[in-house]
Amino acid sequence: MNKTMKLAAVMLLGLTAPVMAQDIKVGTIFPLSGGAGPDGQTVTNAVKLMVQQINDRGGLLERKLVLISKDDESTPAVGVSRANEMIADKVDVVIEGWNSPVTLAMQPILARAGVMDITAVSKSDLILSGQTNPYAVRINSSNGFDAAVIAKYVAETLKAKKVAFLTQNDVYGNGFQAAVEAEFKKLNFAGEVIMTEKFAFKDTDFRVQLTDLKAANPDAIIVTNSSNSSGLPAMVEQYRQADLKSPFVGAVGIMLTTVFKVAGDANNGIVSADIFFPDLPPFTTMPESASFVAAYKKAYGAAPDKSAALGAAALQVWAHAVEATKSLDRKTVAEAIRGKTIKATVFGDAQFLPNGQMQPRYVLFRVVDGKNAKLEALE
Amino acid sequence: MTAIESRPPASMPLLRTACIVGVSVIGFFLPRLLGGTSAAYSTLTTIAIFAVMCYGVDVVLSYLGEVSLGHTLFWSIGGYTAANLSVKYGLNGWDTALATIALCVAAAAFLGAVTLRTREFVFSLVTYAAAVVAYEVAFNWDAIGGSDGIVGIAALKLPFVVTTFSGATEDELWPVAFVLLLLTLAFISRFRRSRLGTTALMVQMNPALAASLGVNPRRIRLAVFIISAPITGLAGWLYAYQRAYVGPDMFESYFLVMMLTAVVLVGRRVLIGPLIGAALLIAQQNLLSLGGDWNKIVLGSVLALVLIFWPAGLVGLYRRLSKNKP
Amino acid sequence: MNIAQQIVNGIVLGSGYACIALGWTILLGVARLVNFAHGQLYMLGAFVTWYAVTRVGLPYPLAILAAMLVLAALGLLIQLAMMRLVMSQNLTSLMIVTLGLGYVLQGGSALIFGGNPETLPGTLSRARVELGPLWFTWQDVLVLIATLALYGAVWLFTQRTRFGSVIRAVAEDPKLAELFGINARVVYLLVFIFECCAVALGAALVAPRSPILTSMGFNEVIMTFVVVVLGGIGSIGGALAAGLGLGLFTAFFGAYVAQAYTTAAAFALLLALLVIRPAGLATK
Numbered sequence: 009m010n011k012t013m014k015l016a017a018v019m020l021l022g023l024t025a026p027v028m029a030q031d032i033k034v035g036t037i038f039p040l041s042g043g044a045g046p047d048g049q050t051v052t053n054a055v056k057l058m059v060q061q062i063n064d065r066g067g068l069l070e071r072k073l074v075l076i077s078k079d080d081e082s083t084p085a086v087g088v089s090r091a092n093e094m095i096a097d098k099v100d101v102v103i104e105g106w107n108s109p110v111t112l113a114m115q116p117i118l119a120r121a122g123v124m125d126i127t128a129v130s131k132s133d134l135i136l137s138g139q140t141n142p143y144a145v146r147i148n149s150s151n152g153f154d155a156a157v158i159a160k161y162v163a164e165t166l167k168a169k170k171v172a173f174l175t176q177n178d179v180y181g182n183g184f185q186a187a188v189e190a191e192f193k194k195l196n197f198a199g200e201v202i203m204t205e206k207f208a209f210k211d212t213d214f215r216v217q218l219t220d221l222k223a224a225n226p227d228a229i230i231v232t233n234s235s236n237s238s239g240l241p242a243m244v245e246q247y248r249q250a251d252l253k254s255p256f257v258g259a260v261g262i263m264l265t266t267v268f269k270v271a272g273d274a275n276n277g278i279v280s281a282d283i284f285f286p287d288l289p290p291f292t293t294m295p296e297s298a299s300f301v302a303a304y305k306k307a308y309g310a311a312p313d314k315s316a317a318l319g320a321a322a323l324q325v326w327a328h329a330v331e332a333t334k335s336l337d338r339k340t341v342a343e344a345i346r347g348k349t350i351k352a353t354v355f356g357d358a359q360f361l362p363n364g365q366m367q368p369r370y371v372l373f374r375v376v377d378g379k380n381a382k383l384e385a386l387e
Numbered sequence: 388m389t390a391i392e393s394r395p396p397a398s399m400p401l402l403r404t405a406c407i408v409g410v411s412v413i414g415f416f417l418p419r420l421l422g423g424t425s426a427a428y429s430t431l432t433t434i435a436i437f438a439v440m441c442y443g444v445d446v447v448l449s450y451l452g453e454v455s456l457g458h459t460l461f462w463s464i465g466g467y468t469a470a471n472l473s474v475k476y477g478l479n480g481w482d483t484a485l486a487t488i489a490l491c492v493a494a495a496a497f498l499g500a501v502t503l504r505t506r507e508f509v510f511s512l513v514t515y516a517a518a519v520v521a522y523e524v525a526f527n528w529d530a531i532g533g534s535d536g537i538v539g540i541a542a543l544k545l546p547f548v549v550t551t552f553s554g555a556t557e558d559e560l561w562p563v564a565f566v567l568l569l570l571t572l573a574f575i576s577r578f579r580r581s582r583l584g585t586t587a588l589m590v591q592m593n594p595a596l597a598a599s600l601g602v603n604p605r606r607i608r609l610a611v612f613i614i615s616a617p618i619t620g621l622a623g624w625l626y627a628y629q630r631a632y633v634g635p636d637m638f639e640s641y642f643l644v645m646m647l648t649a650v651v652l653v654g655r656r657v658l659i660g661p662l663i664g665a666a667l668l669i670a671q672q673n674l675l676s677l678g679g680d681w682n683k684i685v686l687g688s689v690l691a692l693v694l695i696f697w698p699a700g701l702v703g704l705y706r707r708l709s710k711n712k713p
Numbered sequence: 714m715n716i717a718q719q720i721v722n723g724i725v726l727g728s729g730y731a732c733i734a735l736g737w738t739i740l741l742g743v744a745r746l747v748n749f750a751h752g753q754l755y756m757l758g759a760f761v762t763w764y765a766v767t768r769v770g771l772p773y774p775l776a777i778l779a780a781m782l783v784l785a786a787l788g789l790l791i792q793l794a795m796m797r798l799v800m801s802q803n804l805t806s807l808m809i810v811t812l813g814l815g816y817v818l819q820g821g822s823a824l825i826f827g828g829n830p831e832t833l834p835g836t837l838s839r840a841r842v843e844l845g846p847l848w849f850t851w852q853d854v855l856v857l858i859a860t861l862a863l864y865g866a867v868w869l870f871t872q873r874t875r876f877g878s879v880i881r882a883v884a885e886d887p888k889l890a891e892l893f894g895i896n897a898r899v900v901y902l903l904v905f906i907f908e909c910c911a912v913a914l915g916a917a918l919v920a921p922r923s924p925i926l927t928s929m930g931f932n933e934v935i936m937t938f939v940v941v942v943l944g945g946i947g948s949i950g951g952a953l954a955a956g957l958g959l960g961l962f963t964a965f966f967g968a969y970v971a972q973a974y975t976t977a978a979a980f981a982l983l984l985a986l987l988v989i990r991p992a993g994l995a996t997k
Contacts, residue, residue, distance in 0.1 A: 041679025687816025
């Protein structure tokens with residue numbers, strides 16, 4: 009009888025084994041076509057790379073990761089459709105978000121269906137307000153914290169007396185400006201804001217605003233422009249053409265690869281800050297970071313920029329939380345991230361606030377060779 | 388009874404009524420028949436909402452023969468009204484729906500009055516300009532949502548006698564969407580046979596005859612435009628509750644092109660044309676998506692080719708093919 | 714100092730608006746054809762120029778010519794396809810057809826040229842000119858000269874040549890013109906081809922100001938709309954005046970009010986004008 013029981017047990021195990029080794033589905037929803045297509049593609053590629061690395065190391069919870077990528081075409085209505093498709097495909101996590109309106113539209117859909125939703129790049133504060141998703145997690149930095157490093161530089165390092173703003177006229181741009189001005193108050197800033205010029209996200213001709221700014225001749229111009237594919241490079245070139253002598257201080261995270269590629273040497277002298285660099289410390293000294301940069305270079309032929317790092321980190325954070333809690337349940341995984349620290353991501357140790365916001369490490373930099381995107385870290 | 392007194396209209400044959408009731412019942416249970424999954428409910432609700440959105444443009448395009456490029460304005464008014472009034476003042480579904488209808492009628496009346504003195508195709512340009520201005524206003528006016536829009540729209544609440552109907556999930560929202568669709572179909576059906584509808588058709592087909600009968604085409608256009616506005620507006624109203632998020636993206640050409648394609652694809656003045664058109668477009672986007680770029684090519688080609696080669700739409704093609712049969 | 718520079722800015726912007734609007738206003742005036750693919754044709758013109766310069770290696774002036782030829786050929790095909798609708802003056806269908814074609818051009822261009830931003834090298838857009846405290850680029854000068862030359866040529870052509878009066882006859886009353894033996898079909902073809910050439914020229918000259926993307930088009934030509942209606946549909950002088958006027962309006966409204974709201978202000982102005990003067994600014 010013992011032998012029969014043992015045989016039956018082995019057979020049962022053999023039958024149930026394939027069921028236990030079911031793949032874990034990871035979904036990504038980013039713009040893969042249209043103006044933001046190349047950016048969304050970068051983030052998706054980074055996630056793909058991470059999925060591959062995890063699979064090479066034996067998978068997650070001993071199950072293979074399968075990646076399903078969808079295109080939201082930067083249109084909220086399409087994003088909602090893709091989110092519904094993800095739900096129907098029964099994915100275990102969705103990593104999404106380049107454009108804030110698309111994220112905001114998808115969040116309630118995914119939340120209602122109980123699917124874990126991690127926002128990689130979208131910057132709107134509403135994403136973490138809890139109204140759309142009580143278990144939200146966002147990797148990219150938020151305006152509130154970004155403002156501190158820029159305000160500090162302008163107030164204390166440049167010691168500017170007259171500051172001007174060149175701000176993108178939407179919630180993101182206006183929000184960043186408001187946050188910087190609030191920081192100025194906190195720092196008891198001795199100078200004053202003498203001028204604010206605004207523009208629309210889609211604008212590509214800024215000579216009217218630059219003319220006004222040149223006449224005012226401020227000690228620093230704080231520029232917030234997230235149109236990395238057309239508006240910002242055009243603005244940088246026109247800034248040089250107008251021969252504006254005021255230092256160009258860029259908001260956190262706007263100097264992406266395309267800006268360097270298109271505007272080249274016109275970027276020289278720009279000061280800004282960001283939360284990830286493939287070739288600046290402290291990231292060059294972090295093993296996870298350095299190996300990611302090397303692997304990305306090998307797989308895609310170029311160094312990863314901040315967007316790629318955000319995608320990679322989104323997957324890493326989720327995977328670590330799943331590994332730690334041995335669960336795929338949304339509430340469990342989210343609570344292992346929100347308010348906790350996830351170690352060994354491409355950002356190093358990633359600290360999360362209780363509302364799901366990742367706390368980044370800022371590095372202030374100056375552009376020394378725009379054509380080759382060579383930066384020097386400032387302190 | 389003299390010859391000039393007309394007989395009262397004959398009542399609909401019993402068989403036809405039974406068919407309509409039968410189809411309606413099947414339609415209501417369609418999501419359950421297709422599996423009862425949340426995907427089935429959400430897709431069919433979306434199709435119903437977008438179909439109602441298209442019917443607004445259909446009224447103007449099919450019966451007036453003019454292109455309104457500004458119906459995204461009414462779609463957005465519906466969405467923003469529902470969002471703002473329910474989030475800021477906690478108003479229930481009936482109140483927000485009434486407000487939507489009122490605002491859409493007012494906006495259409497204003498726009499239509501502006502076009503009273505313009506040439507025919509300038510009407511389209513004016514509606515287009517209005518949509519652009521409205522988009523800029525919605526984008527920049529933070530009080531009504533600003534560039535990020537309004538999040539956290541609570542579930543639809545329709546108090547009814549002693550209970551409150553609540554549309555919190557997709558399967559709860561489906562009956563509302565379905566009823567809205569049925570009401571719209573009934574309304575269009577009545578409109579087609581009404582004096583305004585037949586007069587509008589006459590203005591489109593034979594302007595000289597209409598003029599000789601003393602009909603003012605511009606006033607007809609104004610009336611039809613005003614009637615078409617709340618239809619699309621109510622679709623936007625329901626969309627706000629389904630998506631729980633409203634933003635300036637409601638002005639995007641994604642919706643405008645969908646409206647035009649759905650109406651043109653099956654054929655004008657076919658009662659269920661826009662419904663079938665909307666269903667086909669949503670099906671293509673969800674089931675046969677070829678990627679953003681190819682989707683644009685397919686959608687644009689369908690729009691252009693149908694109008695160039697088969698201006699009467701698929702129905703016209705079908706009629707032509709069946710006529711050619713021996 | 715500021716005012717003078719803003720005037721220069723206004724003229725630069727305005728000549729761009731006028732250049733891009735010329736084809737549209739003539740097409741609208743002659744064939745009553747609202748070409749909603751105008752923005753995507755602009756984008757295509759810019760990309761063909763870019764392709765000619767960077768991939769084929771043509772010098773900039775030849776690349777401009779190449780763009781005009783490619784778009785002319787495309788325009789020929791499009792107009793032939795739409796001919797039946799144009800002859801029957803089915804304006805609503807034409808509008809929707811051009812909308813659809815615009816989508817096809819956008820999707821197709823994205824597949825052919827990719828989604829990355831590109832710059833046009835070899836133009837004068839980085840060659841700076843300084844006139845005392847004022848600054849602009851040689852490209853801006855080129856755009857202004859080309860626009861004025863183009864408008865002048867077209868005006869002379871339509872007012873002084875026989876073919877010009879043929880076009881005006883067809884614009885006035887196509888059926889009557891046909892009775893007089895004018896081939897309206899050919900006129901429509903030539904006018905559409907002209908629109909495509911003109912927008913290609915406009916794109917090749919104006920687009921180098923900023924990186925080009927296959928997703929662009931709508932925003933770049935949205936002012937065209939206002940220029941054409943403000944200047945009077947079909948009016949050549951009106952379009953030039955409206956274009957330059959709108960450029961100056963953009964500059965001053967932007968400088969003294971808020972640049973971010975210029976589009977809204979321009980369109981609100983348009984709506985207001987349409988209420989007061991439905992025929993536009995040009996007396997007709």
